[in-house]
Amino acid sequence: MAFALPSDREDELVEILTHYPEKRAACLPALWLCQKVNGWISPDVIAYVAERLELTTAQVKGVVTFYTMFFEEPVAPNVVWVCRTLSCDLRGGKTVQEHLEQRFGCHAGQTSSDGRFTLLKAECLAACGQAPMVQINDDYHENLTLEKLDSIIDDYAARTPATEA
Ligand code: FES
Numbered sequence: 660m661a662f663a664l665p666s667d668r669e670d671e672l673v674e675i676l677t678h679y680p681e682k683r684a685a686c687l688p689a690l691w692l693c694q695k696v697n698g699w700i701s702p703d704v705i706a707y708v709a710e711r712l713e714l715t716t717a718q719v720k721g722v723v724t725f726y727t728m729f730f731e732e733p734v735a736p737n738v739v740w741v742c743r744t745l746s747c748d749l750r751g752g753k754t755v756q757e758h759l760e761q762r763f764g765c766h767a768g769q770t771s772s773d774g775r776f777t778l779l780k781a782e783c784l785a786a787c788g789q790a791p792m793v794q795i796n797d798d799y800h801e802n803l804t805l806e807k808l809d810s811i812i813d814d815y816a817a818r819t820p821a822t823e824a
Pocket of ligand 1: 742743744745746747748782783784785786787788790792
């Protein structure tokens with residue numbers, strides 16, 4: 660089924676477009692808005708953004724594949740980004756990743772069997788002084804211990820109904 664923004668979000672897109680001299684310049688915020696609505700950037704979303712911004716689908720796809728913040732496959736309601744760059748790795752980033760893989764029953768790049776979490780690896784998330792850290796959805800969780808991490812994950816899990824991955 661073709662993607663289209665609901666009317667309130669359509670108004671938001673129209674407002675976004677007023678901030679740019681050319682429609683094409685709004686590609687990032689337009690994609691971000693569509694991802695918020697759809698959960699990921701499906702081929703239908705790419706076609707929609709291309710049509711609205713008078714771009715080719717190849718041009719939109721090029722933007723989507725360049726930025727890791729755009730999901731090219733469906734993700735769980737909670738996306739956990741584990742920072743695996745040097746400062747975090749020196750302070751246990753690999754252990755954090757392995758702990759989450761064990762807890763979720765999946766590898767990085769996959770979704771937990773209960774459908775609550777997608778686990779992804781990230782390059783430096785600019786919180787090196789608070790390493791090790793993870794980003795969950797829009798929130799940073801820093802100076803992690805495995806106990807603290809488990810408690811944080813418990814909170815997200817309690818707020819998210821299980822679904823089949
Ligand atoms: S290395 Fe992890 S936030 Fe910079």
